[in-house]
Amino acid sequence: MNAPVRLGVFAAVLAVVFGLAFGAGRLVGPDAAAESRPAADGHSGDGHSGGSHDAGYAIRLDPYTGGGLSFRITGPDGRAVTAFETLHEKPLHLIVVRRDLSGFQHLHPVMDATGLWRVPVALPDGGPWRAYADFTATGGPATVLAADLTVPGEHHSEPLPAPATTTVVDGYTVRLDQHDGVTFQVELDGRPVTDLQPYLGAAGHLVAIAQQDLTYLHVHPSGPGLAFAVEGGGPGVHRLYLQFQHRDVVHTAEFTVTGIGGGHAHN
Structure with missing residues (x-):
C-alpha cells in the first residue's frame, strides 16, 4: 500500500521497502461534504508508481448519516x-479512526457505476473522526486522501494508553x-503462533x-513473518494498528510508541 508522504517507523533489514502515505483534510460539520487532496510528495514500493500532491485527485466525503459512509474520488478533470x-485484493482501502486515535476500522467500500463508494459502518462515538482512502486509480499514482468528518452525538476524548511492548487482543x-x-x-496460550493466514494478500497489515498531526502510513511485511520496514522517521507519539x-478471524493489536526513527515526517 502506498501514498504520497513519508512517515518513518523504523529501519528493518528486509528486501522490500513498502510505500507510505499521508493525507490532510479539514474538519466539517454534519451538513457539509469534506474534500481533501494529497498533502505532499511520496514514494512507493510493491511495484506501483508513487503519488504526488499535484496529481489532482480529491475525495468528497458525504456527511455521516448513522448507517454508513459514502464518498466519491474525483480526478484531475473534476469527474x-x-x-x-486492485491492490491487496481490493480496489480501495478505507481507514477510519477517531481523532483521539481510538475506534480504528479498516473498511472496504463498494463502488457503483457512477463512482459512488458506500460502506456500512457504525461510528458510535460522537465528535471528530478521520477517514483515509488508500487507492491507485487506473493510469494514476498510488494515492492516499484524507478527510475529517463529524459524527453527531456526545464526544468524550480518550487519552492514549501509555507506550508498551506487549498487548493482549482476543486472547x-x-x-x-x-x-x-x-x-x-x-502468541496464543503461551506459544508462538506459526500458522497465521494471509489477510488481503499479506501476512499482516x-x-x-501520528497523534500530533494525524500523518498516516500503511505498510506490509515482505516475508511470511510480521516484520515491517519503511524509510524516514520522526519524533512524537504514534499509534500502531497491527492486523493479522x-x-x-482478523484481529487488530494496537500499540502506542514514542519517537519513531530519525528523519522527519510531512503533512
Whole structure:
C-alpha cells in the first residue's frame, strides 16, 4: 500500500521497502461534504508508481448519516473516478479512526457505476473522526486522501494508553520488538503462533498514525513473518494498528510508541 508522504517507523533489514502515505483534510460539520487532496510528495514500493500532491485527485466525503459512509474520488478533470487498480485484493482501502486515535476500522467500500463508494459502518462515538482512502486509480499514482468528518452525538476524548511492548487482543498476546526494525510476535496460550493466514494478500497489515498531526502510513511485511520496514522517521507519539488473521478471524493489536526513527515526517 502506498501514498504520497513519508512517515518513518523504523529501519528493518528486509528486501522490500513498502510505500507510505499521508493525507490532510479539514474538519466539517454534519451538513457539509469534506474534500481533501494529497498533502505532499511520496514514494512507493510493491511495484506501483508513487503519488504526488499535484496529481489532482480529491475525495468528497458525504456527511455521516448513522448507517454508513459514502464518498466519491474525483480526478484531475473534476469527474468521479470509476476505474481503480486492485491492490491487496481490493480496489480501495478505507481507514477510519477517531481523532483521539481510538475506534480504528479498516473498511472496504463498494463502488457503483457512477463512482459512488458506500460502506456500512457504525461510528458510535460522537465528535471528530478521520477517514483515509488508500487507492491507485487506473493510469494514476498510488494515492492516499484524507478527510475529517463529524459524527453527531456526545464526544468524550480518550487519552492514549501509555507506550508498551506487549498487548493482549482476543486472547492473543502480541509483542512488539523495536530493536531491529518493527517486528511483531503473536502468541496464543503461551506459544508462538506459526500458522497465521494471509489477510488481503499479506501476512499482516500495519497502519501508523501520528497523534500530533494525524500523518498516516500503511505498510506490509515482505516475508511470511510480521516484520515491517519503511524509510524516514520522526519524533512524537504514534499509534500502531497491527492486523493479522488466524483461524479465519482478523484481529487488530494496537500499540502506542514514542519517537519513531530519525528523519522527519510531512503533512
